[in-house]
Amino acid sequence: MELIETVELASSASSITFSSIPQTYTDLCLVFSLRSDRSGNGDYVAFAFNGSTAGFTSVGLYNFSTTIVTQTDLDRYATIPSAGSVSNTFGNGQTYISNYSGNTNKSFSTDGVFGDGGNINASLWSNTAAITSIEFSPAIGSTFNQYSIISLYGITAGSGGATVS
Amino acid sequence: MATETYTPIATTTLASSASSVTFSSIDQSYGDLVLVFDGITDTGGSFRFYFNSDTGTNYSYVRAFGNGSTAGTDSATESGGRATAGTLSNNSNVIIQIMDYAVTDKHKSVIARANTTSVAMLAVRWADTSAITDIELDADSSAVFQTGTTFSLFGIAK
Numbered sequence: 001m002e003l004i005e006t007v008e009l010a011s012s013a014s015s016i017t018f019s020s021i022p023q024t025y026t027d028l029c030l031v032f033s034l035r036s037d038r039s040g041n042g043d044y045v046a047f048a049f050n051g052s053t054a055g056f057t058s059v060g061l062y063n064f065s066t067t068i069v070t071q072t073d074l075d076r077y078a079t080i081p082s083a084g085s086v087s088n089t090f091g092n093g094q095t096y097i098s099n100y101s102g103n104t105n106k107s108f109s110t111d112g113v114f115g116d117g118g119n120i121n122a123s124l125w126s127n128t129a130a131i132t133s134i135e136f137s138p139a140i141g142s143t144f145n146q147y148s149i150i151s152l153y154g155i156t157a158g159s160g161g162a163t164v165s
Numbered sequence: 166m167a168t169e170t171y172t173p174i175a176t177t178t179l180a181s182s183a184s185s186v187t188f189s190s191i192d193q194s195y196g197d198l199v200l201v202f203d204g205i206t207d208t209g210g211s212f213r214f215y216f217n218s219d220t221g222t223n224y225s226y227v228r229a230f231g232n233g234s235t236a237g238t239d240s241a242t243e244s245g246g247r248a249t250a251g252t253l254s255n256n257s258n259v260i261i262q263i264m265d266y267a268v269t270d271k272h273k274s275v276i277a278r279a280n281t282t283s284v285a286m287l288a289v290r291w292a293d294t295s296a297i298t299d300i301e302l303d304a305d306s307s308a309v310f311q312t313g314t315t316f317s318l319f320g321i322a323k
Contacts, residue, residue, distance in 0.1 A: 001170050001171035026176070026317065027201060027317075059231060059232060059233045059282075059283060059284045060231065060233075060284060061229060061230065061231035061236055061284050061285075061286075068229070068231075068236050069231075069236060070231025070232060070233055070234065070235065070236035070284075071231075071233060072233030072234075096201075096258070096260055096278075098201055098203040098256075098258045098315070099203045099256070099315060104255075104256050104313065105255045105256055106256070107203065107255065107256045107257060107258035107280050108258060108280070109258055109260060109278050109280045109284075111278065120229075120278065120284050120285075120286050121284055122258075122279065122280035122281065122283070122284035122285075123280065124254075124255055124256075124280075126255070155171050155319070156173055157173050157176035157201075157315075157317040157319075158173030158174050158175045158176045158317065158318070158319075159173075159175075159176055160175060160176070160177070161174065161175025161176070161177070161188065161318070162175050162176075162177035162186050162187060162188050162189075162316060162318075163186070163187040163188075163189060164177060164179060164183045164185070164186050164187075165183060165184065165185045165186075165187070
């Protein structure tokens with residue numbers, strides 16, 4: 001796993017984008033620590049691939065304190081704290097995108113945790129284009145807070161070595 | 166210099182459909198293993214994993230899952246490791262992490278994350294202290310993995 005780029009916000013921003021992603025890896029992993037300005041307690045992370053927010057679906061399993069809920073969304077992939085959450089908390093998690101440069105629909109998984117809950121999400125981008133850019137933004141709030149940070153890693157698979165029958 | 170992690174060990178992308186994929190003679194020098202599955206079967210049926218060809222009833226799991234309308238948990242002990250809930254769909258992505266696979270003094274723990282028609286997280290225990298040298302993935306029942314399905318095995322440095 002190789003670090004491609006890290007972005008840490010010096011001031012609040014409406015989104016964080018990784019552009020011109022190298023197509024030389026097999027999979028991508030994004031590790032994030034985020035908080036939004038939404039006035040209530042909690043927000044979600046939204047993605048755009050290649051500048052598009054179309055074609056996404058996500059099934060999530062969320063634990064809010066003692067309640068577990070499942071829901072299907074078009075634009076929500078992880079829970080993060082917001083202005084109404086416990087002070088100084090950020091939502092930490094990771095997104096794993098397999099076969100991001102291939103010509104099939106893109107399946108990706110996200111795990112997240114913050115002080116008031118956690119989530120796992122199974123998500124699909126129904127688009128066969130190679131992913132060349134990834135944008136994170138708050139699903140409800142307007143901006144991510146200062147000190148929000150995301151690192152993008154590339155993962156290279158091996159070759160051969162398995163027996164197929 | 167930081168120690169490299171997610172070291173590629175082996176990858177197979179199916180050139181034709183197959184019912185089984187096996188990683189054999191796995192290097193014993195890592196701390197953990199991560200197996201990434203990206204693909205689908207012809208029926209949407211899932212798959213099981215087997216360590217060292219053990220098909221005994223030695224694989225226990227606890228699982229939390231949700232399909233967008235129903236959330237639940239369950240557990241069972243079965244003759245094969247389970248890594249998913251629901252059925253496989255558009256290039257399902259399943260990540261299986263195997264901890265301390267090379268040691269011989271403990272049962273082996275597995276955490277699996279499944280991206281299928283349901284989202285699921287599973288904790289699996291293989292009731293065997295043997296070092297894991299082989300991992301076989303078999304499609305359920307009469308299903309086969311479809312062409313293009315990819316299986317990648319990584320080593321995590323200890």
